[in-house]
């Protein structure tokens with residue numbers, strides 16, 4: 444599991460540890476870890492050109508001390524001081540003593556074999572300032588290593604106000620920061636290296652599942668399992684106009700680990716023709732028989748409202764997607780007030796904007812704004828609807844009403860294809876039916892869906908939604 448802590452938590456842990464250690468210890472730990480990563484990135488250190496971009500805070504201090512370490516190993520180190528009169532004095536003195544030189548020549552950015560971005564770290568506020576901003580637009584071929592956070596990325600949210608420096612590698616200290624795991628910030632961070640500096644941290648508010656975590660959460664049949672004990676998932680999806688959404692949601696559900704899939708809706712014939720193993724009814728969820736979770740809404744068209752109402756009236760977990768979300772946005776959070784079992788919402792940014800408007804009144808915010816502030820959007824929705832919210836996009840953010848957040852980055856841009864979301868909702872609903880808690884079901888669903896998309900794209904691109912379903916495996 445990757446754990447990401449808020450800046451406030453990092454600051455508190457840093458203060459507690461610093462009180463027990465000689466001054467400068469943490470910065471030296473950080474700089475040593477940073478320099479070690481740089482050494483591995485350079486074909487050889489001796490004679491290579493390194494440019495340090497140093498801001499006026501401790502982030503600049505880390506970069507200067509790391510630069511000094513590289514200079515002592517024979518690198519030719521230049522430093523651009525973004526605010527010369529307020530540079531980290533001890534760090535700069537150490538670099539100069541090791542043979543480093545100050546430069547004001549921006550062309551060094553292109554010439555250097557490696558650039559260290561120590562402009563600003565967790566102390567950043569607002570967009571990059573004028574002295575730093577031009578570096579965000581400059582191109583170069585060798586690696587850019589971000590110190591703790593790519594400058595211009597908000598460490599807590601991943602939001603970028605204006606421009607940010609694009610890194611190939613980010614070396615972060617003590618813990619991951621949410622902004623390194625959530626787009627757009629994550630896309631600026633490149634490969635992440637975590638350097639331990641001894642911080643004692645509370646539970647992380649934001650986590651990201653790794654392969655072994657997912658393996659531990661997946662429902663696997665035991666010797667005594669039968670199909671009912673493995674869970675039955677109900678899918679209420681599709682309409683005369685969109686029968687394919689039903690087929691795709693069912694395809695996802697069949698791959699999610701439930702023991703059986705029931706389908707309720709007007710596409711029963713299409714579904715059973717494609718998947719003879721599915722129990723189908725032309726009716727609505729209320730008359731479909733017992734299930735352990737419902738998936739409602741993909742391609743539901745005009746019937747989505749009735750199906751949603753019946754599913755929400757049940758006492759099992761309900762996942763609401765697509766047309767079900769449009770209906771829910773119209774009804775607002777009151778529609779979920781009497782529920783006794785969890786509800787999971789799986790909006791894309793546009794649907795999230797409509798849900799927000801449904802909860803808070805006023806016109807929906809632009810979808811782009813909801814996507815750019817995806818952590819805040821998912822959290823606000825989870826709190827307003829008291830539901831687990833899976834916000835789809837280049838990093839999927841899953842927010843629980845209790846405050847926990849999981850982020851997932853296993854996807855590929857090829858997943859932005861029609862019907863891909865239907866597969867995800869079926870898959871996640873199946874995991875709910877198999878007994879996973881909502882936050883686990885949604886984050887494991889997003890992980891598996893992203894991996895399936897990648898696997899499908901490795902064989903052939905572009906990919907189709909059905910291929911994504913076919914590539915789900917665990």
Ligand SMILES: NC(=O)C1=CN([C@@H]2O[C@H](COP(=O)(O)OP(=O)(O)OC[C@H]3O[C@@H](n4cnc5c(N)ncnc54)[C@H](OP(=O)(O)O)[C@@H]3O)[C@@H](O)[C@H]2O)[C@@H](O)CC1
Pocket residue numbers: 453454456457469470473498499500501502503505562563564565566567568569570571572575590591592595616617640642
């Ligand atoms: N926590 C830990 O455990 C450890 C932390 N460590 C390191 O310390 C870093 C945090 O250092 P920090 O607190 O000094 O803040 P930092 O990120 O350097 O930024 C403040 C400076 O930037 C400026 N500035 C602000 N916004 C800006 C913008 N948009 N664009 C441009 N400039 C901007 C701001 O200027 P001011 O507002 O004062 O004018 C101020 O001068 C952390 O990321 C890690 O690298 C490690 O050494 C070891 C352990």
Ligand SMILES: [K+]
Pocket residue numbers: 502560561562563564589590591592593594
């Ligand atoms: K930085």
